[in-house]
Amino acid sequence: MKGNNLLALHSLKEKYAGKVKLIYIDPPFNTEGDSFEYNDYFNHSTWLTFMKNRLEIAHTLLDSDGLIYIHLDFNEVHYLKILADEIFGRKNFLNEIIWCYQERETSKRFFNRKHDSILFYAKDKETDYTFNNELIREKYSEVTLKKFKYLDSEGRKYRLRTKDGKSDPAQEDDNTYRQYLDAQSGPLPRDWFMIPFLNQASSERVGFNTQKPEELIKKFILAGSNEGDIILDFFAGSGTTLSVAHKLNRKYIGIEQMDYIKDITVPRLFDVVNGIQTGISEDVNWQGGGSFVYAELMEKSKGYLDSVLEAENTDSLTQIYHLMLDNVDLDFRADLEAIQEMLNDGISLEDKKRLLVKVIDKNQLYYNYSEIDDANVRDLISDSDYAFNQSFYKEEEIDGQEDQ
Incomplete structure (x- = not known):
């Protein structure tokens, strides 16, 4: 699903609340050099709020015996642990899993870092949650x-x-x-994995800087779910979680708001369906098959928001603002004349962008399902999209509806 992941998660709530068996997320690590493209200027408190909003709805979507893995590095893992304890309950914390890999730094002033941390929680530790330890036994030395x-x-x-x-x-x-x-089954799994990063020549690579190895995600999905269970990743990125879930015969939901979902994530899943032999394919004897549905949240004001962020000069920004006046729901508290004056002032382009972003009503970035029968909305969508929405929210059968 393409679109803002917070809104997408809330869109899933009515149908999937309490039905997701396992969540794996690899959110932005909130580092200056992070390739995360949602917002390169998160401060610490903003990042925590960003994560809090998403983890709260994730908790609602989890089954009563569901599990969640949150993949982080040293920058925010200790702060996120406190936040996750609040949302999932400190008593439901299971492990801090360490993913070890080759050294990526050569500092002589501190110990070189060579691991990420994955926080592992149960929604309710007292339930009979799934942990298939026999499927992830380690190899003998x-x-x-x-x-x-x-x-x-x-x-x-x-x-x-x-x-x-x-x-x-x-x-x-x-x-x-x-x-x-x-x-012998092999030693019981430990809370650290020695799995190498994907090298640049790996056939598994799809041109995504923070792509994780399928072998790593396989351990999490095998351990915490069974065939047919629903897996969720709302920072889908290159689609590693979705690819592994598909090959392991799980159902899955992936959410990604960036445009690379069309160029990287979706083509990768087509390769999986077609049986391309990369990642864990040989290990699990994956021969292809299955299908998936691709959908997008229907944009309303989101396109104007993107245009504001991409504007290269004040003239372009002013033109966008004039279009917004006619076509976008703006915050009712906004002083439109004052905004025009500020656009003409000598403040920086970034400050002008922040001003326009602030006045766009964030509740109107996408069309709500409640508007689907409004005449002006119905004219914008095809009959097949209308039927798909009716099926998704009302669980009706659609004759002739094919997966894409």
């Missing part, structure tokens, strides 16, 4: 594998163990037993 040095008559590898399990004897006797390698 080379040291351990070397201990399985014996072969039986059928060619199965085993090691000798004393019955108290404390040592590996040199020879077999009445006090020993055989531990077969193929009968």
